[in-house]
Structure formats: C-alpha cells, structure tokens
Amino acid sequence: MDKREFLKIAGIAGAAAMVSPKGLFAQSAATPGILDQKAPFTLPELPYAYGALEPSIDKMTMEIHHDKHHAAYVKNLNDALPGTAYASLSLEQIMAKVTEKDKAIRNNGGGHYNHSLFWTILGKGGGKPSxxxxxxxxxxxxxxxxxxxxxxxxxxxxxxxxxxxxxxxxxxxxxxxxxxxxxxxxxxxxxxxxxxxxxxxxxxxxxxxxxxxxxxxxxxxxxxxxxxxxxxxxxxxxxxx
Structure with a gap:
C-alpha cells in the first residue's frame, strides 16, 4: 500500500465522523473522568499540537489518526448504542460488560477508549518513570x-x-x-x-x-x-x- 492509497483509505474511514460535527471537541482526554462519560461520546482534544511529537511521530499521522480514525470510532459508537443495553452506561461500564457478539460496540467503544488513553500518555521529551x-x-x-x-x-x-x-x-x-x-x-x-x-x-x-x-x-x-x-x-x- 503506497502513501496515496493510505491517505485515501484514511479519508474514507474518517469521513463519516465529520457528518455531525457537534461535540467532536469537548472534554480533554487528560481529564480523569473520561471513563465516567456517557453517550453521546465526544472526541477529546489532543493535549498538544499535531507536530509536537516530531520526529518520533509525524504531524500528518497525528492529524489523520486523531481527526479521522478516532473521530470515526466515536461517531460509530454513538450510532451503535441506541436501543441496546449499553445505551445508558459509562464508557468504563461498557468496556467491562461488552461481549464478543456486540461487534460494533466492542470495536468502536474500544477504539474510543484506547485512543483517548493513547493521546494522554504521549508527550515531548521522553524522560523516566518516577x-x-x-x-x-x-x-x-x-x-x-x-x-x-x-x-x-x-x-x-x-x-x-x-x-x-x-x-x-x-x-x-x-x-x-x-x-x-x-x-x-x-x-x-x-x-x-x-x-x-x-x-x-x-x-x-x-x-x-x-x-x-x-x-x-x-x-x-x-x-x-x-x-x-x-x-x-x-x-x-x-x-x-
């Protein structure tokens, strides 16, 4: 897969997420309460600029990864929840209760949680654990x-x-x-x-x-x-x- 094909696929994956821009940028992923949130879920803002992690992670990848891929997970999760037993649950409760048969909620709920965590544990400079x-x-x-x-x-x-x-x-x-x-x-x-x-x-x-x-x-x-x-x-x- 070359770069042009990759960008095309990434654009398609994220296009659906931009249909309804309401609430795409709300609570920061750095906020401890991300697991307590309930639907409709929103895309958290990055806690740094797209290019802040250069050269380890490039700016374009961060833009596509956050604005398209993660946004698509959030949008698809919100679409999948109505009418299910998960509709009134927090993200943490969904993670604990979701089963293999609930494919859309499993994949998109996991995608939302995983990326929300991922953005926050990244930062410039590296360093060491306490x-x-x-x-x-x-x-x-x-x-x-x-x-x-x-x-x-x-x-x-x-x-x-x-x-x-x-x-x-x-x-x-x-x-x-x-x-x-x-x-x-x-x-x-x-x-x-x-x-x-x-x-x-x-x-x-x-x-x-x-x-x-x-x-x-x-x-x-x-x-x-x-x-x-x-x-x-x-x-x-x-x-x-």
Whole structure:
C-alpha cells in the first residue's frame, strides 16, 4: 500500500465522523473522568499540537489518526448504542460488560477508549518513570531494560492490528499484555489478561505507516522517546486506589 492509497483509505474511514460535527471537541482526554462519560461520546482534544511529537511521530499521522480514525470510532459508537443495553452506561461500564457478539460496540467503544488513553500518555521529551513506578517495574520485570524488551516484544509480535499494554492487575502487580484490533484489558468478558491499562501502544498500521512504512520495530523504538511518564504515573496511582 503506497502513501496515496493510505491517505485515501484514511479519508474514507474518517469521513463519516465529520457528518455531525457537534461535540467532536469537548472534554480533554487528560481529564480523569473520561471513563465516567456517557453517550453521546465526544472526541477529546489532543493535549498538544499535531507536530509536537516530531520526529518520533509525524504531524500528518497525528492529524489523520486523531481527526479521522478516532473521530470515526466515536461517531460509530454513538450510532451503535441506541436501543441496546449499553445505551445508558459509562464508557468504563461498557468496556467491562461488552461481549464478543456486540461487534460494533466492542470495536468502536474500544477504539474510543484506547485512543483517548493513547493521546494522554504521549508527550515531548521522553524522560523516566518516577521512583515509585520504577520500583514497581523492577519488581515485576527485573529492570527497566527487561520491561522495555518484554513490552517491545509484545508490540512486535502482535499479529496484524492491535495494542501492547502495561497494566495493573487486581493484586496491584504490573504485567505486559497485548490485544488484537481495538480490544483492551478492561474487557473482562473478552480478553484473558485483564487489568487497568496505564500505558498503551497502538500498533495498527495507520499509527505509523506514513513515516515508518512496514518498519514497525522502528516505530516501537521511537515510542520510548515520547512517553509522558507523569501521566503514566497518575494512571498507576489511580489504579492502585
């Protein structure tokens, strides 16, 4: 697939999301209450400029990824909810209750949640986790380097589209998990490895193809340069509570 074909597909995917612009930009994804929101859901604003993550993630990819792909998930989720048992639930409740048979809600609800998290854990400058989180990582994986290797392997070996995650399990330990498509570890009725995501990496081709083409490992390596560890820490503390 060349760049022109990719842009065409991306445009088609997002076109439906622009039909009804009402509420596309509302509550920021950085707001802790994203999981408490109920339909109609809205597209959160990016907490930085499209080009803020250059050169690790390019401006055009961010524009297409956020304004078209994520917007399409939000629009399609809102279209799928009326008349279902999920219509009055929060996003967190939807994630916990959705089943394999509810394909539209599973795919689009997952897409909305996953991307809302993804935008917030990205930031310019990289950095390192705090002492508390670093200690938890070392306890779970042996060292930061071993954690990175395990996370990278999960992202590299996820067949086709999907996500790699760092999660907090019920016993408050950390684990690395991977899910296909737009599934996530909150979907207790679907996935085997469940927990609260505090770090996630989108390995769908639309997240990296314009800059990295088929070189997913290069994209994964660049990801470590733009992690907002303060946000990851905030999510870690919230998960412990």
């Amino acid at each position: 002492a508390k989180l670093a200690k938890a990582i070392e306890k779970a994986f042996g060292s930061m380097e071993q954690f990175q290797t395990k996370f990278n392997d999960a992202a590299k070996t996820q067949f086709g589209s999907g996500w790699a995650w760092l999660i907090v399990k019920k016993d408050e330990s950390l684990a690395v998990a991977a899910t296909p498509n737009q599934d996530n570890p909150l979907m207790t009725q679907i996935v085997k490895e469940t927990g609260t995501p505090i770090l996630g990496l989108d390995v769908w081709e639309h997240a990296y193809y314009l800059k990295y083409q088929n070189k997913r490992p290069d994209y994964i390596s660049a990801f470590w340069n733009v992690i907002n560890w303060a946000e990851v820490e905030k999510r870690y503390e919230a998960a412990l509570k």
